[in-house]
Amino acid sequence: MGNQSVTIGFIGVGVMGRGMVGNLLKNGYEVHVYTRTKAKAERVIGQGAIWHDSIAHLVPTASVVITMVGTPQDVEDVYFGEGSVLQLATLGTHLVDMTTSSPTLAVRIANAAQVRGLFALDAPVSGGDIGARDGTLSIMVGGDRDAYARMLPIFHAMGKIIVHQGAAGAGQHTKMSNQITVAANMIGVCEALAYAKRAGLDPTTVLQSVASGAAGSWSLSHLAPRIINGDFAPGFYVKHFIKDMKIALDSAREMGLKTPGLALALELYEQLATMGEEESGTQALYKLIDG
Amino acid sequence: MGNQSVTIGFIGVGVMGRGMVGNLLKNGYEVHVYTRTKAKAERVIGQGAIWHDSIAHLVPTASVVITMVGTPQDVEDVYFGEGSVLQLATLGTHLVDMTTSSPTLAVRIANAAQVRGLFALDAPVSGGDIGARDGTLSIMVGGDRDAYARMLPIFHAMGKIIVHQGAAGAGQHTKMSNQITVAANMIGVCEALAYAKRAGLDPTTVLQSVASGAAGSWSLSHLAPRIINGDFAPGFYVKHFIKDMKIALDSAREMGLKTPGLALALELYEQLATMGEEESGTQALYKLIDG
Numbered sequence: 001m002g003n004q005s006v007t008i009g010f011i012g013v014g015v016m017g018r019g020m021v022g023n024l025l026k027n028g029y030e031v032h033v034y035t036r037t038k039a040k041a042e043r044v045i046g047q048g049a050i051w052h053d054s055i056a057h058l059v060p061t062a063s064v065v066i067t068m069v070g071t072p073q074d075v076e077d078v079y080f081g082e083g084s085v086l087q088l089a090t091l092g093t094h095l096v097d098m099t100t101s102s103p104t105l106a107v108r109i110a111n112a113a114q115v116r117g118l119f120a121l122d123a124p125v126s127g128g129d130i131g132a133r134d135g136t137l138s139i140m141v142g143g144d145r146d147a148y149a150r151m152l153p154i155f156h157a158m159g160k161i162i163v164h165q166g167a168a169g170a171g172q173h174t175k176m177s178n179q180i181t182v183a184a185n186m187i188g189v190c191e192a193l194a195y196a197k198r199a200g201l202d203p204t205t206v207l208q209s210v211a212s213g214a215a216g217s218w219s220l221s222h223l224a225p226r227i228i229n230g231d232f233a234p235g236f237y238v239k240h241f242i243k244d245m246k247i248a249l250d251s252a253r254e255m256g257l258k259t260p261g262l263a264l265a266l267e268l269y270e271q272l273a274t275m276g277e278e279e280s281g282t283q284a285l286y287k288l289i290d291g
Numbered sequence: 292m293g294n295q296s297v298t299i300g301f302i303g304v305g306v307m308g309r310g311m312v313g314n315l316l317k318n319g320y321e322v323h324v325y326t327r328t329k330a331k332a333e334r335v336i337g338q339g340a341i342w343h344d345s346i347a348h349l350v351p352t353a354s355v356v357i358t359m360v361g362t363p364q365d366v367e368d369v370y371f372g373e374g375s376v377l378q379l380a381t382l383g384t385h386l387v388d389m390t391t392s393s394p395t396l397a398v399r400i401a402n403a404a405q406v407r408g409l410f411a412l413d414a415p416v417s418g419g420d421i422g423a424r425d426g427t428l429s430i431m432v433g434g435d436r437d438a439y440a441r442m443l444p445i446f447h448a449m450g451k452i453i454v455h456q457g458a459a460g461a462g463q464h465t466k467m468s469n470q471i472t473v474a475a476n477m478i479g480v481c482e483a484l485a486y487a488k489r490a491g492l493d494p495t496t497v498l499q500s501v502a503s504g505a506a507g508s509w510s511l512s513h514l515a516p517r518i519i520n521g522d523f524a525p526g527f528y529v530k531h532f533i534k535d536m537k538i539a540l541d542s543a544r545e546m547g548l549k550t551p552g553l554a555l556a557l558e559l560y561e562q563l564a565t566m567g568e569e570e571s572g573t574q575a576l577y578k579l580i581d582g
């Protein structure tokens with residue numbers, strides 16, 4: 001599909017969606033937007049996005065509908081609710097859910113789409129608001145390979161690492177693998193820094209010894225320095241990480257897989273949330289460990 | 292100290308010590324060696340190291356004694372036992388324990404050394420047998436700063452990243468921070484790969500999506516491919532990792548720090564050891580998670 005023949009309807013213009021819509025516009029796409037709080041869309045409207053007051057108004061105009069909403073419940077409402085995407089999309093429309101959501105729900109959407117002559121992909125991302133703004137996201141895609149191929153130019157407008165991971169749900173499963181890795185690693189980073197502090201070490205000097213070896217990780221290089229500086233701003237919100245870990249843990253259980261590291265991470269982050277840290281960045285786990 | 296004026300006594304020529312002695316010899320040092328099993332020293336003897344039949348024979352010849360033995364108990368025996376390093380070292384000798392050992396024991400050695408007019412440093416390493424062979428170890432040093440400065444040429448013969456971390460014990464504490472980070476991360480890597488497999492994904496393709504982002508780590512880049520290939524050879528032995536995690540957990544408890552991630556990792560690795568995997572590489576944790 002050339003940029004001219006595609007009309008994108010983008011649902012959910014939060015901190016991630018804003019950057020992604022910006023990059024679609026920069027790449028010459030016509031982008032129609034809807035989000036629950038119109039104020040959040042004002043910047044992209046200023047950049048040329050076309051506002052609609054409801055999903056029901058937006059969907060029929062679009063040949064590609066992209067959703068970037070909050071929770072699996074939001075995804076379910078947007079796709080299956082009254083006046084929703086699956087009811088209103090015209091034949092042949094491509095539906096791309098980029099929310100981090102349940103793999104099982106992704107399969108349900110794909111099946112319902114197929115029945116209606118629509119194409120659905122699950123395509124969650126990693127890379128955060130900075131990756132969304134800079135167009136450097138990793139996009140992990142599940143669903144029909146031909147539909148994936150047709151969406152590739154759109155994905156390339158928003159991301160740098162675009163990989164088809166398999167059938168419907170495979171994108172979400174890949175994102176869950178990502179979050180499972182991050183979850184345990186954040187515990188290790190926070191425990192190591194708390195240990196270093198208790199031992200009277202200078203944690204910045206400790207990083208000089210350990211960050212480039214077998215202990216090295218993105219979190220150690222990017223989040224440990226923030227922790228050392230007392231900077232607990234998001235980055236990636238504790239509340240969103242909890243949401244993701246719940247999906248991953250449910251999904252692992254459905255598959256009969258025990259994930260004690262993930263279970264521990266979820267437990268610790270839920271404790272952290274009760275300390276009033278839901279709106280902090282994930283590195284705030286340090287406050288619980290060192291508390 | 293110039294290379295000519297230094298005679299090094301090296302105790303413990305196992306898989307790590309062998310490489311380290313080789314690099315000291317290459318850098319022109321006179322190296323005397325002792326290790327419990329003489330056969331293990333044969334390669335370095337062939338490279339020019341001078342063999343001694345006991346610690347008691349070796350220590351008096353040396354102006355610098357380096358120890359690279361197995362457990363904290365071995366370190367205690369070598370330094371405090373009958374006919375041992377602290378009894379036999381001549382005034383002004385520098386004692387460098389490069390074993391991964393207890394921070395508390397490192398402080399005891401340093402204090403006992405000071406009383407006897409000796410200089411003791413704790414200087415554990417990371418980088419494994421390959422780092423030892425190639426002279427690219429990270430060396431984390433605790434103890435008197437002037438003694439550290441005098442040992443720097445020797446450290447540079449064996450390592451690439453050499454950092455003075457503080458007073459006696461600080462090197463060991465830094466190594467514990469390293470191992471704490473690794474411990475939790477290994478759980479995450481293994482759970483993520485097991486999850487991917489159960490979800491029917493191709494784990495190598497999953498790595499394409501996740502390895503360079505927020506989930507990225509040394510373990511994910513270096514050990515996950517081995518796991519995928521069914522290669523569980525050490526690398527770093529399960530039995531040694533368990534030893535290190537026990538030291539770290541004891542040390543954390545002494546400081547009143549709770550490390551639930553480390554505690555979980557130790558528990559899982561002890562289970563793994565009972566499965567007969569003590570001699571496997573640490574990536575064998577995957578077998579327990581996927582089991």
